[in-house]
Amino acid sequence: MKWIRYSSGETTSYGILTGSTVQPVVGDPFHGYDVTANQLQLKDVKLEVPVIPRTFYAAGMNYAQHVKEVAERHGIEPVLPVKADIGYRANNALLAHDEDVIIPADAGERIHYEGELVVVLGRKAKNVTEEQALACVFGYTIGNDVSERDWQKLDRTFWRSKNTDTFKPMGPWIETEFDISNARTEIRLNGQVSYSFDTAAMIFGVAHFISRMSQYLTLYPGDVIWMGTDGSSPNIRHGDVVEVEISGLGTLRNRFLRAGA
């Protein structure tokens, strides 16, 4: 089942998407809902970020080739993470499918994409085992963890490099029936495949992250965990369009514009 969050006129609602038909609901899939008798067409609504999480988690380093390419960029030896330490991103930066990423005028040239699988929690999780963990997942969506690499190196935190407004596209919807075992993530720059990888080839998998995190913290319905990317990115320029497709999930597409360009 595909869940969308959308705007129509002044209101933002959740709906169930079947083909190109939207079935609006009252409420939301995390805290309860009622299906309404209306029907809308997908082309007549504006897709919004599929969920505003209570906490926005991100794995960061979680695929081997990405770790190697980051190490090369810094001129150091690659060291694979030996334990699943989750990181964070900020809600202000979230952006919907088909909205524009705005690169600040004072940003450097090294604007990079990272195409990622996003886990959306459906149940409160505390002290769950790996065997119990996947039962707490509501569904999956797609994220693009945009970075400005100069700020990432210069600043004491990731506040500008990764959390500038519009730097976290997420969507287009939440798919509840996703099977990770056969999925590929493909990233396209202006329609050309620039990198693709086996989505499941994570250093630490979804169940392991959820179980380990839940030993110390409570995960809530609607929380998201971005699972990391593989490979690296060319520099993205004004006008470029980046698509992140995960087979079985859909495609997240965003244009990049430089402020003042």
Next chain:
Amino acid sequence: MKWIRYSSGETTSYGILTGSTVQPVVGDPFHGYDVTANQLQLKDVKLEVPVIPRTFYAAGMNYAQHVKEVAERHGIEPVLPVKADIGYRANNALLAHDEDVIIPADAGERIHYEGELVVVLGRKAKNVTEEQALACVFGYTIGNDVSERDWQKLDRTFWRSKNTDTFKPMGPWIETEFDISNARTEIRLNGQVSYSFDTAAMIFGVAHFISRMSQYLTLYPGDVIWMGTDGSSPNIRHGDVVEVEISGLGTLRNRFLRAGA
């Protein structure tokens, strides 16, 4: 004016606190409210975290003596930050006044407090000047940024060291009339003053942080910015009570318990 968020029976509401009398409202101070005709007594309600922010910001290093003591702990030279790079904490870790901090059983001995002024935003802020910044502030409260220093050193992120459930006490209320210029922050361990400092003696002030952050990101009503602490902390043990008092604001008090102790 003092705003509290409280529970009474099954419901959580906002209210205006005058002396020991609570005037409940329908709605909230960030998006609009109506005052009701009821009156409650403070002793009859349970205080809750005064706001669940959309994004939870934290300055981290923002007082000189704290920077020096952190450097000493790591055996390195102290380096004062030269620009205001904001950091993040996680909503799952928030805890109300008078609730217990639970130290996980596998945590080390170095559990430390950090008493902090907390800024609560009242208006959306984007591209505001330092002169405009304080007009976006709704009020102020108090935070205790609890840390487990072994995890802080060992982990790749602050996920366990600073964001374990209950590690972010915040409250007891939001004061809208606070004057920072004469305020002192006093931290007491089991009733004895363990550190006190001039609240305004920040490396980067509130207006500077808001203005600089807003050049890259949008601040929303209800967002919080924890402004950092000064000095250092002894190791907190099972049964200890920590109070953070900021003159003109109030006192945030929490007991610390070790799981399984």
